[in-house]
Amino acid sequence: MENRLFVCSSPHLRDNATTQRLMLDVIIALLPATAAGIIFFGLRAALVIAVTVAASVLTEYLMRKGLKREQTISDLSAAVTGLLLALNFPPSIPLWIAIVGAVVAIALIKQLFGGLGQNFMNPALGARVILVVAWAKHMTAWTEPLVDAIASATPLSLLKSADGGYTYSYLDMFIGKIPGCIGETSALAILLGFLYLLIRKVISWHIPVIYTGTVAVLTWILGPDGIFTGDPLYHVLAGGLLLGAVFMATDYVTSPMTRKGQIIYALGCGVLTTLFRLYGNMPEGVSFAIVLMNVVTPLIDRHTIPVAFGGEKRVGQHN
Amino acid sequence: MALNWIFRGGVPAPHRKNTAEAETSVIDVPEKVIIPMVQHIGAPCTPIVKQGDTVKVGQKIGDSEAYVSAPVHSSVSGTVTKIEPMLFAGGNKVMSVEITTDGRQEVYEGVLPPEIRNRDDFLKAIRDSGLVGLGGAGFPTHVKLNPPKDKTIDCLIINGAECEPYITSDYREMIENPSGIIEGIRIVLDYLNIPKAIVGIENNKPKAINLLKQLAEGDKRISVQSLRSRYPQGAEKTLIYSLTGRKVPSGKLPADVGCIVLNVNTVSFIAYYVKTGMPLVQKRVTVDGPVVNRPQNVMVPIGTSLQALFDFCGGFKSTPYKVLMGGPMMGIAQYSLETSVIKNTNAILAFDKKEGDLPSESACIRCGRCVEACPMNLLPLELNRLVLANRTDELDRYHILDCIECGSCSYACPSKRHLVQSIRIGKDAVRRLQANKN
Numbered sequence: 049m050e051n052r053l054f055v056c057s058s059p060h061l062r063d064n065a066t067t068q069r070l071m072l073d074v075i076i077a078l079l080p081a082t083a084a085g086i087i088f089f090g091l092r093a094a095l096v097i098a099v100t101v102a103a104s105v106l107t108e109y110l111m112r113k114g115l116k117r118e119q120t121i122s123d124l125s126a127a128v129t130g131l132l133l134a135l136n137f138p139p140s141i142p143l144w145i146a147i148v149g150a151v152v153a154i155a156l157i158k159q160l161f162g163g164l165g166q167n168f169m170n171p172a173l174g175a176r177v178i179l180v181v182a183w184a185k186h187m188t189a190w191t192e193p194l195v196d197a198i199a200s201a202t203p204l205s206l207l208k209s210a211d212g213g214y215t216y217s218y219l220d221m222f223i224g225k226i227p228g229c230i231g232e233t234s235a236l237a238i239l240l241g242f243l244y245l246l247i248r249k250v251i252s253w254h255i256p257v258i259y260t261g262t263v264a265v266l267t268w269i270l271g272p273d274g275i276f277t278g279d280p281l282y283h284v285l286a287g288g289l290l291l292g293a294v295f296m297a298t299d300y301v302t303s304p305m306t307r308k309g310q311i312i313y314a315l316g317c318g319v320l321t322t323l324f325r326l327y328g329n330m331p332e333g334v335s336f337a338i339v340l341m342n343v344v345t346p347l348i349d350r351h352t353i354p355v356a357f358g359g360e361k362r363v364g365q366h367n
Numbered sequence: 368m369a370l371n372w373i374f375r376g377g378v379p380a381p382h383r384k385n386t387a388e389a390e391t392s393v394i395d396v397p398e399k400v401i402i403p404m405v406q407h408i409g410a411p412c413t414p415i416v417k418q419g420d421t422v423k424v425g426q427k428i429g430d431s432e433a434y435v436s437a438p439v440h441s442s443v444s445g446t447v448t449k450i451e452p453m454l455f456a457g458g459n460k461v462m463s464v465e466i467t468t469d470g471r472q473e474v475y476e477g478v479l480p481p482e483i484r485n486r487d488d489f490l491k492a493i494r495d496s497g498l499v500g501l502g503g504a505g506f507p508t509h510v511k512l513n514p515p516k517d518k519t520i521d522c523l524i525i526n527g528a529e530c531e532p533y534i535t536s537d538y539r540e541m542i543e544n545p546s547g548i549i550e551g552i553r554i555v556l557d558y559l560n561i562p563k564a565i566v567g568i569e570n571n572k573p574k575a576i577n578l579l580k581q582l583a584e585g586d587k588r589i590s591v592q593s594l595r596s597r598y599p600q601g602a603e604k605t606l607i608y609s610l611t612g613r614k615v616p617s618g619k620l621p622a623d624v625g626c627i628v629l630n631v632n633t634v635s636f637i638a639y640y641v642k643t644g645m646p647l648v649q650k651r652v653t654v655d656g657p658v659v660n661r662p663q664n665v666m667v668p669i670g671t672s673l674q675a676l677f678d679f680c681g682g683f684k685s686t687p688y689k690v691l692m693g694g695p696m697m698g699i700a701q702y703s704l705e706t707s708v709i710k711n712t713n714a715i716l717a718f719d720k721k722e723g724d725l726p727s728e729s730a731c732i733r734c735g736r737c738v739e740a741c742p743m744n745l746l747p748l749e750l751n752r753l754v755l756a757n758r759t760d761e762l763d764r765y766h767i768l769d770c771i772e773c774g775s776c777s778y779a780c781p782s783k784r785h786l787v788q789s790i791r792i793g794k795d796a797v798r799r800l801q802a803n804k805n
Contacts, residue, residue: 053687053688053689053701053703054723054724054725055689056725057700057787058696058697058774058787059695059697059787060689060696060700060718060723061381061532063780065736065779066781066783067729067732067781070732070734070781120729163730164730164732165730165732300735305733305735305738306738349749353746353749353765354745354746355766356743356744356766356769357374357608357743357744357769358604358619359617359769360617
């Protein structure tokens with residue numbers, strides 16, 4: 049026995065947290081939004097979710113196998129990506145587009161860049177952006193909640209339409225009884241998930257609150273009838289802002305690692321989202337804003353290296 | 368009570384102070400002891416005894432001319448049976464003196480209370496005692512107590528935080544010998560002319576806090592403060608910050624912010640030595656861990672083998688997989704039970720495979736938990752990435768040398784990445800790179 053003791057470098061004690069548990073927490077936090085989507089948009093939404101998640105996990109499995117890497121589907125990250133992607137689809141999306149989206153997200157954006165932790169943009173959002181550009185019609189075909197397949201307009205597309213009159217009440221928007229992507233319509237369900245993530249300390253409040261707050265303030269200032277005539281509450285409740293701010297912008301891999309960096313990043317997301325929504329071609333801008341800020345994240349990280357305890361800024365830090 | 372400053376980061380490591388409430392037992396004199404000539408940071412000692420010599424308890428057996436060094440004394444009475452490099456707690460071989468004991472524990476005639484009239488006498492006495500920092504690093508205490516002349520020390524800090532899980536050897540000293548601690552503090556304050564002392568103790572040890580508070584009441588210079596129980600509260604930099612709000616600058620020492628930090632055991636030994644003249648020859652060691660039959664604190668002669676210590680504690684419930692010298696956060700894994708207890712050993716822990724195994728790493732998900740956990744405000748995930756990519760020249764930009772190797776980052780990592788482990792390698796590489804440049 050004498051010489052068989054196991055030797056390694058300290059620490060010899062680790063916390064219970066695991067990647068798998070964190071991912072499971074995100075899935076649990078998404079359950080209210082998932083349920084709301086199925087309630088408002090019916091079994092069709094459930095089908096889209098099931099197909100997208102299955103396609104994502106299968107793609108991850110096949111990619112890892114094909115690339116001869118160890119299997120990683122058990123870390124649940126592919127399931128999270130699949131679920132987030134599905135929640136970003138309109139309920140009427142053709143299933144084959146959903147599958148293409150899952151393959152793009154997992155194979156192209158995640159695995160080809162090295163797998164979990166190496167992707168430079170959020171896989172679900174990256175895929176969504178590609179789909180919106182490729183199949184704009186299918187990706188913006190909205191249905192009325194609680195009714196079967198009637199062409200309809202989202203709160204944000206109403207803003208862009210000629211008459212511009214508001215037809216949705218704040219209450220309907222809060223509960224989620226409005227047209228939109230499967231998981232984005234119910235602010236209530238998303239906030240429940242946010243609360244869960246905060247309690248479980250999976251994320252901090254900074255990115256969601258600063259992002260949403262920035263959009264609220266800017267849309268209020270830049271109102272349609274001059275300064276301070278906007279309707280910030282409408283902008284916060286409409287579209288994918290809350291889903292994006294809570295679940296997509298907070299993606300660990302593609303957001304900055306320091307608090308300071310996260311604040312800059314969240315402000316950037318808010319400014320871009322507002323600009324896209326108010327002055328862009330399309331009614332919504334959350335996906336584009338977050339994906340753009342994802343790409344800027346390495347730059348933010350590089351310029352927000354914290355000063356060490358008792359230390360001074362290194363000369364030439366920005367070289 | 369004054370408010371503490373709250374250091375950022377750290378982790379809520381479990382306490383597991385299983386041995387806290389049991390009286391320290393005294394081990395039977397082992398058959399032999401192996402006393403290494405380096406038990407401190409600094410120059411190694413040269414043996415001053417020969418094979419076949421008889422030695423007694425407290426007799427000096429090794430010394431060095433160097434200033435940063437501390438003499439080594441025999442912890443037993445007996446015969447020197449071997450002088451050669453032997454396995455050391457650090458995993459390397461170190462010149463050591465093996466003494467076969469005669470069981471009589473006769474005290475060396477030269478062990479007499481030191482004559483101390485002034486500061487210089489005091490510092491010389493401390494050196495003669497062989498005292499080194501008993502909290503962990505083992506830096507010679509006489510050097511610590513004698514900072515450069517241009518540094519004014521206005522605060523003596525006594526470390527009773529004991530933030531490592533399992534370890535209770537400082538706690539037992541605070542419970543069993545609180546007056547010795549206060550006595551030692553007074554001696555240091557008097558000889559070094561320091562106006563005040565603060566004893567910092569984590570708030571999971573209320574009994575110790577109360578005891579020391581009562582004893583310190585008569586002396587206006589000494590205050591006892593309760594600290595938040597959060598690892599690494601007892602690290603020098605975080606402790607000084609918690610108690611004084613002073614930040615030791617990067618690359619500097621406590622003396623640069625007017626502080627000297629001594630462990631509770633170190634300071635109580637000073638009082639003991641001044642009274643008796645008996646050098647540092649024994650140590651209280653916490654023996655614990657899930658496979659130890661009778662976890663407890665044991666007073667052992669320095670040089671006692673780990674095997675003898677575990678035997679005294681009733682052996683193992685099951686075969687140990689990993690044995691640590693020190694706590695689970697910063698302790699050193701031992702590959703053999705032949706190594707011996709040295710001056711700064713505060714705990715010996717034994718684990719089974721379940722708790723002792725190295726978890727396998729998975730990909731970094733950049734969750735930032737290591738960044739949150741780092742008390743030095745570093746970016747462990749970036750350091751890990753750069754070290755693994757061999758990008759040594761970029762490590763300095765991320766302040767790698769400020770890492771205190773507390774292990775909070777690795778502890779917190781959900782992907783079980785070996786963060787501090789890689790940072791150690793990186794620090795070494797940076798130091799070598801800097802040495803080559805000069």
